[in-house]
Amino acid sequence: xxxxxxxxxxxxxxxxxxALGNLNRMISQFNQIAMEITVLKSWISEKIYELKRQxxxxxxxTLVGYLQQYYxxxxxxxxxxxxxxxxxxxxxxxxxxxxxxxxxxxNIDTPEELEQRIQELSxxxxxxxxxxxxxxxxxxxxxxxxxxxxxxxTFRPVYEEYKNKFFGKEKFxxxxxxxxxxxxxxxRIVMGNRNAEGKVPVSNWKKYLxxxxxxxxxxxxxxxxxxxxxxxxxxVQRSVDLVMxxxxxxxxxxNLLAEEKTACRDQI
Numbered sequence: 702x703x704x705x706x707x708x709x710x711x712x713x714x715x716x717x718x719x720a721l722g723n724l725n726r727m728i729s730q731f732n733q734i735a736m737e738i739t740v741l742k743s744w745i746s747e748k749i750y751e752l753k754r755q756x757x758x759x760x761x762x763t764l765v766g767y768l769q770q771y772y773x774x775x776x777x778x779x780x781x782x783x784x785x786x787x788x789x790x791x792x793x794x795x796x797x798x799x800x801x802x803x804x805x806x807x808n809i810d811t812p813e814e815l816e817q818r819i820q821e822l823s824x825x826x827x828x829x830x831x832x833x834x835x836x837x838x839x840x841x842x843x844x845x846x847x848x849x850x851x852x853x854x855t856f857r858p859v860y861e862e863y864k865n866k867f868f869g870k871e872k873f874x875x876x877x878x879x880x881x882x883x884x885x886x887x888x889r890i891v892m893g894n895r896n897a898e899g900k901v902p903v904s905n906w907k908k909y910l911x912x913x914x915x916x917x918x919x920x921x922x923x924x925x926x927x928x929x930x931x932x933x934x935x936x937v938q939r940s941v942d943l944v945m946x947x948x949x950x951x952x953x954x955x956n957l958l959a960e961e962k963t964a965c966r967d968q969i
Contacts, residue, residue, distance in 0.1 A: 764811055764941065765801055771940040772797045774947075803933060812941055819938060822931040829924040836917040843910035846894055850903050852887030856880045 772793045779789035809815050859880045863873055874881065896902045 764804065764809065764815055764937075767812065767941045767944045768797060768800060768937065770944045774944075800933070800937060804937070807930070807934075809934075815934060815938060815941070819931065819934050822927050822934065826924060826927050826931060829920055829927065833917060833920045833924065836913045836920060839913040840910060840917065843906050843913065846890065846906045847903070847910065849887040849890035850901065850906070852883040853891050854887075856884035856887070860884045 775793045776790050779786050779793065782789060804810070804815075807818065809818055859877050863870065863877065863881060866873055891901050894901070896905075
């Protein structure tokens with residue numbers, strides 16, 4: 702702004718326009734326009750940057766795109782074979798088609814969805830294995846108790862005969878040492894696992910064994926289904942990882958976009 706003397710200010714105050722006053726008004730309007738242009742330039746550069754960033758992510762390879770790159774590389778290698786080149790490429794084509802169909806059935810379209818599904822299946826697999834270990838532990842415990850009961854019942858007559866002998870007792874004990882040992886071991890386990898009423902709950906043990914065995918079969922079937930889905934997904938993940946490793950050395954698109962953003966702002 703140009704300095705206005707008291708005479709000019711007095712005339713402007715009375716509503717009389719002066720050349721100096723008109724010039725200062727033009728300068729003020731110009732400064733306002735310049736500020737608006739600066740804001741507009743910043744807004745335009747931001748919009749251009751955001752548009753290019755969105756275009757980058759729209760154009761980012763899909764899961765199928767990564768797989769296509771993976772099998773394209775396999776085909777490139779196959780073409781170098783002296784023999785069996787066409788057979789190898791046909792196999793690659795078949796595997797790609799089967800993999801795409803499998804992913805479609807599983808509703809998996811992006812690397813992020815693939816990773817999430819693998820995590821879900823892996824977590825479910827760990828949970829199933831924990832439940833299997835619990836069921837197997839119960840099965841082994843019930844088998845131990847039932848075997849102890851069987852030994853206790855089977856060899857109790859041998860023990861009764863030994864107990865009632867008056868002559869040849871030591872000889873009988875030596876000749877039937879295995880049976881007597883199994884009886885005593887069975888009795889010790891059985892008596893140590895009686896219920897609150899002091900009874901031996903053999904029928905409950907057999908019921909627990911039956912239920913745990915059925916549960917184990919169900920868990921094993923479910924775990925098999927989980928693994929049948931998890932393993933091919935892990936194979937796809939390894940293929941995608943190989944492709945992504947190959948493009949890691951390429952310039953970071955975000956950095957390129959930031960540079961373009963600065964260039965756009967400077968050019969406006």
